[in-house]
Amino acid sequence: MTKGRVLHVLKYYRPNFTGEGVFLERSSAVMQELAPGVEHDLLVTHTTRPAEPAAACTTLRRVIYLSAQRSSETRRQMALVWWFLRNLHRYDTVHYRTHADWYFLTCLLAAVTRRRLVLSATLDDSVPVLVSHYRPELRGLAKRGFRLFDAFVSISPKLFQQNREAGIGADRCHLVSCGITLPAGEPGGREALRSSLGIAPEDPVLLFVGGLCERKDPRFLIDALPGILARHPRTKLILVGPPLEADYVRGMEQAVATARLGHAVIFAGERMDPHPWFEAADILVFASRLEGFGTVVPEAMAHGLPVVVRHLPGVNDDFVLDGETGYLFNDAPRFLSAVCDLAGDPDLRKRIGTAGRALATARFGMRQVAARYLSIYGMAARPTAVEDAETRLGCTASITDPRFHAATRPAAGPTPLLLTTVDAEEAFDWSGSFSRNACDVSSMKSQHLAHRVFERHGVMPLYMADYPVATQDAGRAPLLELLQGRLCEVGAQMHPWVTPPFLERVDESNSYAGNLPVSLELAKARCLTEALADAFGETPKIYRTGRYGVGPRTADVLKALGYEADSSLAPCWPPPGRRNAPSAWASSPTPYWTDRDKTLMEIPVSAALVGRLHRQGEALAPMVFHKWPRQVPVAGAMSRLGLLERIRLTPEGMTIPEAKRLVRHMLAEGHRVFALTYHSPSLEPGNTPYVRNLAQRDRFLDWLDEFYTFFREEIGGRNGSWRDVRFGNAQGGAV
Template sequence: MKGPSRRVLHVLKYYRPSFTGEGVFLERCSAVMQELAGTVEHDLLVTHTPRPAAPEEAGFCSTLRRVIYLNAAPVSTVRHHARLALWFLRNIRRYDAVHFRTHADWYFVTYLLTRLAGRRLVLSATLDDSLPVLIGHYRPGLRRLAAAGFRLFHAYVGISPRLHEQSRSVAAEPERCHLIPCGVTVPRAAPRTRERVRRSLGAGPNDPVLLFVGGLCARKDPLFLIEAMPEVLARHPGARLVLVGPPLEPDYVRGLERAVAAAGIGEAVVFAGEQLDPHPWFEAADLLVFASRLEGFGTVVPEAMAHGLPVVARRLAGVNESFVLEGETGFLFEDRAGYLGAVLRLAGDASLRRQLGAAGKALCARQFGMRQVAARYLGIYGLAEPGEASPEGPESGLGCTASITDSRFHALADTIGTGPQDAPVLLTMVDAEEAFDWSRPFSRDATDVSSMRSQHLAHRVFSRHGVVPVYLADYPVAAQDAGRAPLRELLQDGLCDLGAQLHPWVTPPFTESVGEANSFARNLPAMVELEKARRLTGALEDAFGIAPRIYRTGRFGVGPRTADVLKQLGYVADSSVNPCWPTAAQRHDPSVWINPPGPYWVDRERTLMEIPVSAALVGRLAPQGDRLAPYLFRPGADRLRLAGAAARLGLLERIRLSPEGMTVEEAKRLTRAMLAQGHRVFALTYHSPSLEPGNTPYVRTAAQRDHFLAWLDEYYAFFREELGGRNTTWREVRFGAGAAAAPALAAAS
């Protein structure tokens, strides 16, 4: 179980939608810091970029708990610094450490407030902002005072040897200075990424693809690369120059476009724009070309090396000479002749590209692994507990670009049944799992899945109504013949589909203690959640020969990194949101008492869809339910019987669309209420052990099982006959009308 939270405040001048390399690095580094020290939370304060008018214009990161924009619009310097100081006065007590990633307070007020509050204070130099440079920006008469102000910091970070040595030269205590390069992460590429992207570029298998990644501006100098391109094409007519990055300086970009047109090389130069995920472009390229004239570090160069690409970069003294090793990992140039010599040599020699790429990849693993970098930052913040933040071990490769629980990432999905004139649709989900005594502590020995043999009883009802359920199977079902054999028969006959459900306490690896807290995936370290989900996915593939693509966290224990885990493992849908049934710690969060209006995307790329379980607050007081429910349905409230009284009076009740614990009349009342609120996609769910008496509190006798099956029969008839609805599958909700009900089961299974 996670311990008490500790918090770091990161401060940046510029953040998305304005492009900022330090902001991108912060996002990626915070993800790994969260994996190394799960109790450390990270917030970001943006001081100069105005708050975006539309939330989707900002870049959100699932491991930045909050992104706070100081100003909604540009303000005067005096007002800006007054707001900054006031914000710190109100909020500094929330944080254990404050990391100014840029010198954002020229009057040192917030730095002083941080020290007076007893918080750790860190300053980074990332471009041309080492201590002597910053001090030199002040008037001569103020420089001694500025130097004293900078001594408020506990630590100074330089991301390149040049910046590090410059700060050490004036620091009163040079041991406070730390050289920490930007770390690099490389997620796993989807199959055939290289072929897909190169096809979109019109590049053949042997055509060299030159890649530039960075903001399109004069400092980065992509014009140099364009002007040299005709000579590259003279030797390699099929070559492509791909420019990935946002247009930071519109007039400069128009100049680039004119240069391309004047040279007649429009087919060979591709303006790819800003990419939320640039990694596929690295996969498609043959070499990185980088002509930037000023960099603090130039992260894109080692990032390309980590992808196994040789690099050709402009020599920047004290910045890139330590990792762009001449003829070993790439080439450094100082003029056009040097650039062309290196590019033409690499473009014509695939063997040399592979050799240099392999050497660069190995160097990056040694020097720029994000685990090493993240561990060093946690140490500087003073927040690495014993046993935490070890730089050893494999990198997870988890992204930080999606969240099932954070509404900043969400967009309603335009899918079947969501239009106001559409007939409602109903999908059925069965938690296929082991039986265990719900009243007793969790045990790894409770793995009885014999109830899977009784699932055919529900299929008698399903067949009458055209229901094709999805079985969300957990590890004991996949690992034992008593579980997988009955499910395999249903799959072979096309009567159901397969998904995954994670019960952490019975899913290896078994590294965590067993208990109530760790039964929720959200309380597990991200690396543990990832590995358990990976093992579960592999077990299901081995057992059934098909890859599950819809997921559920057992006990609806969805966590802040669950979406990142699912994206890495190739899932395209999740059903872990269970409105109105929060844990005690969550019940005062208003969002947990509101059913989302329909399926929604949880990532900007719209690759992962959340399909919530249907549940809601119903009654005359439902509009005020988010304020009343935390008290009415709190633990122990049953003794006062207030919830029962409120339900009988038609004031407020919470209902879940399930035959477990709900009467069929309650389910009908829920459905009518949700339909009136605009819901069109409904998800019914129950547990597979309920099909055998004695396994769950809902079915203790054969008569109760008969009632359970009759409940299903009556509800399906109600949904079709009274509401004019129809049954559907999760695949149709996710992919649209005409989607296959389920993939064919492998013959070898």
């Protein structure tokens, strides 16, 4: 697997809106799919550090703001050089997405240390234009400074030609248009959004997407609207984008008021995801006077929208083919004619939109653009594991990255809530290697033994069923009987080695679904979800990654498949690749939202570091729970001394006194939601290390009985469902 680290440098980033920043977020997501070993960091030089971290993209490993407050150009330059001196050794490639170092000092440092240097031209910043901004006596030095770069990326033919005319060799000059990636549309999304805005199905909707500023010229669209309304009086104009220039926006609002267009103009504001607005529209109208590329135009085309855009020679006229894939205009009459023709002719809209979609998807797919960037960085993309199609995944949620987390609401009352989850799975040799042939699910017939205990204590367990259970009658039938009797709930559990498609090598690393290529993780999760829906008549809404092997995009996968909750996190039990990182031991067993939109909730398995040194546990745990030789029982000694132990709420390998210590510790720390878990094969002796014979199975069931009694009678808790946590029915979290 190709490994490396790329530093992207931008002047402005969130909360400041920039098209290049948005493109970086989208392209880094696809680059991560093509080359999982390549990490991407972003250094922001001009936007000051916000109070809240910029949690917009999970595939940007770090977003570093150079300064916490505004500073002079000289001080900013000094800070930039100092940062490079301390951190440049971490990176293989530095990509200046804007010319952020006018003195070339950091460029020189990168060149001297043999880092690959890339410079993008995205608006009016080709090399000859940049050189012209220097004083005449310095232009010779500036030209020599630009020779430090190994590659120049131009996003439009105009910028590419300008760079070539500046004498940049063909081997260093690259034309790479901005790529587009479209999420899967929500069924009925168009109708729902239009209805929420009071727009009838037959009303023609014009859409503008972009920053509200003079350069983009959305005021032109408002001024032209009366002429359109004269012929099509039900037309609506929607303006989606942030107000970048306050005075300009006030002028737009005044123009709307003066012309009495309030009924026809909708200011929708900035939208993190503009795609639903494309789906709701009929025509994209774009009057920008200066663009490096204008990504919203091919995005709209990919959505099947006809486009009417201002002609920018060398920028948009090689893909907006007038009268074929859209319309170009240079003046108001031509704009008015094109929009009115489209507004009144649905068949024309369909013909132009279909041709535009074919061109945009063929030329500007993000997958091919991301592969080009990786090639420019000198980092090869891996061969694709699944069909060469876009995953359409977002990159806005994470199970393990706290930048993206949002707290749930405090519990509605003091009553502790206990969830019981069972990993319903095949039996396999826990001490041997993984095998696709190990699919015995006969232990599912023994689950009724635990239900005798559940019935006494009012427990409705959640069975996290995997693919072999869902697709074999021996696994499916007992669970279906319990489900029909309303004695359980069913969720999904991923064991990748027994879940198709089978495209990966079967080994220890690939037994963790999060280690798989994202496209393959998505394909397997989709297959599992569909198998469970077929088996049990309803689509599962809660998920668990087997072996607690979450990956950087697992939350994005689950959101794409419509899951509402996940239980893949086992605090204090990090997977092998993260065991030595202190941050991996810092996760909390309290439920939390994995995204700022609060659509996917994480409900961790209950586990914690307990003991007199638990406050220092984050730092001590990697050493204490290291895989020491048997002759060095560090963890055992720390536990016996009452200093530090890690306990998980399970009858597998944990004693009742340990479980009680864990619950009391968590209560003292303010936790009110508890999740107990075990594996279904443990109810059939010989399947797991925890139950080797009938006597051990009896003790296993007694453990459950004693724990439920303790939780109810000593703790004053109650049993409940994951839905109580997710939707706020007494122990909450729902928005």
